[in-house]
Amino acid sequence: MKQTLTGVPSAAELAELHREHLWLHLTNHKLYETQEPPIMAEGTGYMLKDVQGKEFVDGLSGGVWVVNVGHGRASIADAVSRQMKLLPYYAGSMATPPYIMLAAKLASLLPSLPKVYLSNSGSEANEKAFKMVRQYFAAKSPGKKKYKIIYRDRDYHGTTLAALASSGQQERRADFGPLPEGFAEIPHALCYRCPFGKSYPGCNIDCARALEQVIQQEGEDSVAAVILEPVTAGGGIIPPVPEYYPVLQEICRRYGVLLILDEVVTGFGRTGALFGHQHYDVQPDIITLAKGLASGYMPISATVARKEIFNQFMAGPEEPNGFFRDISTFGGCAGSSVAALENIRIIEEERLTENSALMGAYLMERLKELEAFPIVGNVRGQGLLAGVELVEDKRSKIPLQESRLAQIVASAREDGVIIGRMTRSVPGYNNVLYMAPPLIIDKYGIDRIIGALRSALHKQL
Ligand SMILES: Cc1ncc(COP(=O)(O)O)c(C=O)c1O
Incomplete structure (x- = not known):
């Protein structure tokens, strides 16, 4: 068990303070009138825990591809x-x-x-x-x-x-x-x-x-x-x-x-x-x-x-x-x-660049399997920076509706995996899911990301 800060309010109190005071980056605050705002409390390696105690694979290195060496580096x-x-x-x-x-x-x-x-x-x-x-x-x-x-x-x-x-x-x-x-x-x-x-x-x-x-x-x-x-x-x-x-x-x-x-x-x-x-x-x-x-x-x-x-x-x-x-x-x-x-x-x-190349290749191989889904238009990336472009159908390449991308990201989160997506779709452009886990990720972590994504895509069939 990690040391916790003294005097930190309960999860419910934090959610209330969040609603009252935060003007957060990249956030649609309207959502939190009806949903609990996610609040991350701790992390080790590529795993995160929120204030409710739920654990996640961090498929986004701290939300915006930042935490390359992973969490909890003493x-x-x-x-x-x-x-x-x-x-x-x-x-x-x-x-x-x-x-x-x-x-x-x-x-x-x-x-x-x-x-x-x-x-x-x-x-x-x-x-x-x-x-x-x-x-x-x-x-x-x-x-x-x-x-x-x-x-x-x-x-x-x-x-x-x-x-x-x-x-x-x-x-x-x-x-x-x-x-x-x-x-x-x-x-x-x-x-x-x-x-x-x-x-x-x-x-x-x-x-x-x-x-x-x-x-x-x-x-x-x-x-x-x-x-x-x-x-x-x-x-x-x-x-x-x-x-x-x-x-x-x-x-x-x-x-x-x-x-x-x-x-x-x-x-x-x-x-x-x-x-x-x-x-x-x-x-x-x-x-x-x-x-x-x-x-x-x-x-x-x-x-x-x-x-x-x-x-x-x-x-x-x-x-x-x-x-x-x-x-x-x-x-x-x-x-x-x-x-x-x-x-x-x-x-x-720790030769993390080499691991990024190795695990990046594995991530790409596993993501390519998802091209069998009718809404997966294009899989691309380099190392541990990967994207999956989603379309209404493969021939027209019409971008998948943004609300459906949101459902996919939410489903993965339910399954304990954090992935990202483009924040606003642009007509005629692409609608892309993002994955960029910490460079210490292993095959187990990648399999968890793929498993959650596969299950989320199934729900869209
Ligand atoms: C490629 C690139 N350049 C610059 C920035 C801006 O960085 P910051 O948000 O630290 O100002 C970002 C942020 O996401 C980025 O992705």
Whole structure:
């Protein structure tokens, strides 16, 4: 039995306080007028327990693919506790040893990107990347106005307004305009619903080539960078085909456009490689990292960049550039940096990336079995990031009604398995169930996920 906090209210009291006070992320609060809100209390490995004592296989690594090393890691808690007693915080222009050590560790993992800026969330890491890119070109070519960022349909880069403006999910942007200008979209890379109506491999990789047209439309002197998720996560689990990045990178180089890869989800073993882009032949100029960086034990994110980009900010104090005034108050907080260091140590020592590749292959094999169901249109993924696209029927590919996806997720939860789904269906787009368990998952855990999913799909026949 784990130690519990003293003075914690009962499950019923917590539910009442939840209804009274919470304004929760990604939540339809109306539901909880008639249902009990789920409240998780503890976790070990890939198992979770809610305040009622019901146990679950965590098929989503803490709800939003974060807890890569699994729950209940005492060594992370101990390392953070030691650091907090030594020095909880110092910021501004003074570093702390953990910040330095984490930067050096990240640089050793990504040697071509040795400059490390720490902040708190994935959104913030992407905002920093945009600011770096804009400042880089402002310093390199004064007066030229090379500032636009191109993003891909279905990708997501965060909740703050510029990060949202660079996100290709109409359903998430719709209610928050006007969004900042200076962002333009290229088509998604999902073969199952090819935006050009073609079939791979005879498609000329038009989805990547579309970048050139967008650069020309926007004005080639004005485009600063492209931002992409190596594998689109929340937009429907979309691993591009192998040729995608080489084609796209060649266009970036030809037009002097920087490439930012958002590894907020795909970083730290999630896809069966330490970083998602390592499945492809591509050399990014900037990478952003967050979720698996400290597996959610502490909030932390990083923007890592090529030295040449950083060097543009080396102007002396008599000519301070804009980036000199940039700060993230809690970015690189000593406790968060220590949590990230210990988290990365665990990933390496326990060979969790290798397990992700191995168990990812097993998960994919088992998910493919579900293609026999008439509503399973397409199964796809990379490592332990998997999606099942559901359709009304396989020929029309009309997306399955969102309410039926909700029933499937609820049925799995009844059976003690947590999986996710797209939060709002988009007409003509995909309706996808998500699975992204902690990287320590084993065959037993995967079999439980498949068993619950199979039973939920049966109920839809
Ligand atoms: C690919 C990607 N980038 C950025 C973000 C934003 O991260 P955060 O919610 O930590 O701001 C997310 C969040 O889900 C994400 O999936």
